[in-house]
Amino acid sequence: MSTELYNDGPVVHQPTFIDGHSVEIPELRILQQDGTTYPNADLPDIDQTLAIKIYHTFAFHRVFDERMVASQRQGRLSFYMTALGEEAASVGGAAGLQPQDMIMMQYREQGALMFRGFSLKNFMNQLFSNADDLGKGRQMPIHYGSKELNCMTVSSTLATQIPQATGYAYGQKLQGLDAVTICYFGEGAASEGDFHAGLNMAAVQEVPVIFFCRNNGYAISTPADEQFRGNGIASRGVGYGIKTIRIDGNDILAVLKATQIARAYAVKEHKPVLIEAMSYRLGAHSTSDDPSGYRTKEEEAKWQANDPILRMKNWLVKQNWWDEAQETALFEKLREEILAAVKVAEVIDKPHIDTMITDVYDVPSAQLQAQLDEVKAHINKYPEAYPFTAGKF
Structure with missing residues (x-):
């Protein structure tokens, strides 16, 4: 086969190298931190009912993470991982899907399960590995899964879910289903070989999968600038011939809009999409990590000002869909319910x-x-x- 078939650019007669950062990738932003939207911004398909459901999920997520870290510090749990500052990525991604779509998570996407309706009781039973745990106590904490909600069980090993997502989406395509698979992972997982195998296979086989990368700046203690030299993860999607978009991962409206468009495209064209959500891991990597050893408080403070939950709250208030009385009541109710659920789950017998x-x-x-x-x-x-x-x- 002639190599000319692979060249859709101009032909030159002197060596012309492409610079490693020549691909300019715009970042989608719709919602500002004060709750106003950017002029001429293209809003997602969202009404008051969906908006309130998303915000309730945010609140549940924030309080749940807070209480579970406290439980681990008290010796009640062996391990936990929060998603502090990254909630919009997982919740917004799930909100842009349909119930029949498969969700494959890494280990910081409990928000997707929360949005789908995974109960507080089920969360607690898994974390405490008791006899009522859907996984029968075989997984360490935060390795959730639900067949009923189309959420594949979490696996500790990085990036294994990426080629699995491609294979699952290929099956959806063969069956002619109105469904996609979304696959969450961090930018650190994109350094694994499974990332490249999964994306290349998805592009070649043309399957309806959404690769959703949470670029939160750190792979445990390794900052992004020590992980790769290219233009983030989005540039890799372009390299594999995959439709790609970069978004502000702390902007719930941008996350929702991108996911809705990605799903429509993946279903119609039976082709993959890569979403790179730019965010920041405000919390520790896990309860076994101390981020003060590799980053400064000043760096964290800059990102605290971009809290995705506060940003959405400000927007809801401007829509007259939310107020401080509702805010106080919701968070107080959640704290009481979660604390009560801890006390119940921790005394249930272990699995036989x-x-x-x-x-x-x-x-x-x-x-x-x-x-x-x-x-x-x-x-x-x-x-x-x-x-x-x-x-x-």
Whole structure:
């Protein structure tokens, strides 16, 4: 095949290199921090009902994160990850979809599940790994999932959900469904090989998947300028021939607008879209992280002024859809409900030990059964070390 078929640019006769930053990528902004919209901004499809639902989800998210970090510090939880300052990305992305669309999360997208209706009880049961946990206590905290809500279970390993999302969307295309798959990940995950494999496969096979990158500035303690030299993650979408947009990830209206347009395009054309949402991780990477070791309070303060929840609140007030009395009542109610839910979930029994080997095979193999018997024998030998199993077997 002639190489000329791949060249849609001008032909030159002297060496002409393309600069690594030659691709200029605009950033979509609709809503300003004071609650006003930019002149001539193209607003998303949003009414009062949807706006209030989004804001209630924001409030739930903020209070939930606050209380779960406190619970971890009190020794009630082993681990937790907040999305402080990034709530608009996950909530706005989910709000721009339809219920039949599949959501594949990384580990900071609890807001998407909250918007879909994952109950406070289900969140608590997962975090405390009790007998009512949908995952039967097999996952560490924050690894949520819900078949009913079309939300794939979170996996700790970075970027594995990206090629999985491509494959799932390919199945949606083959079945002719009015559905897409959205795949959330951070800019740090975009350094994994799965990112490149997933995007290239999606572009070549032309599947209805939305790759949603939360560029929050840090991969744990590594800042973005030490992760890559290109123009963010959006430039990579262009390189793979994928329709791409960069947005202000703290602007709920920009996130919603971009996702709505991306979904319509992906369904109609059966092609992928890459959204890069520019944001900042105001909190620690996890409760095991201390960000003071790699960034300054001054840097954090600059981004605190761009709080996405405050920005939306200001907009709602200007629409006469919200007021301070509603604000106070909502946050007080949420704090009471979440604290009460903690007290209930933490005293529910742990899953029966036999559930360790169920759901692997239709009938547990002899090898698995032998391993389980060994565990039981060990626990029976040292019962004082495993009080939570008393009387279980």
